[in-house]
Amino acid sequence: DQQVKQNSPSLSVQEGRISILNCDYTNSMFDYFLWYKKYPAEGPTFLISISSIKDKNEDGRFTVFLNKSAKHLSLHIVPSQPGDSAVYFCAAKVGLTGGGNKLTFGTGTQLKVEL
Amino acid sequence: GAGVSQSPSNKVTEKGKDVELRCDPISGHTALYWYRQSLGQGLEFLIYFQGNSAPDKSGLPSDRFSAERTGGSVSTLTIQRTQQEDSAVYLCASSLYTGELFFGEGSRLTVL
Numbered sequence: 001d002q003q004v005k006q007n008s009p010s011l012s013v014q015e016g017r018i019s020i021l022n023c024d025y026t027n028s029m030f031d032y033f034l035w036y037k038k039y040p041a042e043g044p045t046f047l048i049s050i051s052s053i054k055d056k057n058e059d060g061r062f063t064v065f066l067n068k069s070a071k072h073l074s075l076h077i078v079p080s081q082p083g084d085s086a087v088y089f090c091a092a093k094v095g096l097t098g099g100g101n102k103l104t105f106g107t108g109t110q111l112k113v114e115l
Numbered sequence: 116g117a118g119v120s121q122s123p124s125n126k127v128t129e130k131g132k133d134v135e136l137r138c139d140p141i142s143g144h145t146a147l148y149w150y151r152q153s154l155g156q157g158l159e160f161l162i163y164f165q166g167n168s169a170p171d172k173s174g175l176p177s178d179r180f181s182a183e184r185t186g187g188s189v190s191t192l193t194i195q196r197t198q199q200e201d202s203a204v205y206l207c208a209s210s211l212y213t214g215e216l217f218f219g220e221g222s223r224l225t226v227l
Contacts (some may be wrong), residue, residue: 043218
């Protein structure tokens with residue numbers, strides 16, 4: 001039972017354009033969402049997060065949007081740069097403090113930013 | 116070191132052998148997690164340690180898998196009688212209780 005789904009295994013974008021990575025979830029108890037970025041042979045690193053009380057969070061070139069009614073979130077990267085090429089994982093958890101930080105991850109989307 | 120350290124980085128073993136994977140978390144982090152990533156799959160939760168509380172073992176796929184955390188620091192994930200489906204990258208992460216997870220580089224296990 002995949003509670004966090006990333007239906008696009010890969011995405012290719014030209015440098016300077018917008019990258020949009022999508023994520024859907026099924027567990028209505030999730031109320032905190034995160035994006036992690038992973039380069040080959042490295043562990044995932046935290047990128048940006050959003051609480052369910054918000055619908056948007058922005059950090060530089062990265063913006064995460066949350067649509068609770070649709071159980072959908074997206075990560076926008078503008079402008080995309082070649083160094084953004086990596087696998088992006090969407091993750092979710094129940095409660096900001098409950099259950100510690102046990103995260104449920106999606107299967108990831110491989111982003112390739114081309115020159 | 117400053118980050119989460121895992122060893123070995125690569126392990127090749129024969130089916131039926133036991134393996135141990137080690138994780139050294141960031142000093143002071145109270146929580147430690149094991150995840151694994153099989154080919155084409157997302158990160159699958161295995162087990163979670165938080166301070167002196169009983170670990171959350173709900174993600175362990177079978178009783179061949181076990182983990183311990185000694186002295187609230189280093190953790191060892193043990194897989195007994197390895198099977199080919201155990202082949203994956205095993206990732207360890209640590210955090211403060213409610214803080215961001217910091218991942219190690221992972222241990223790639225290949226079971227022949």
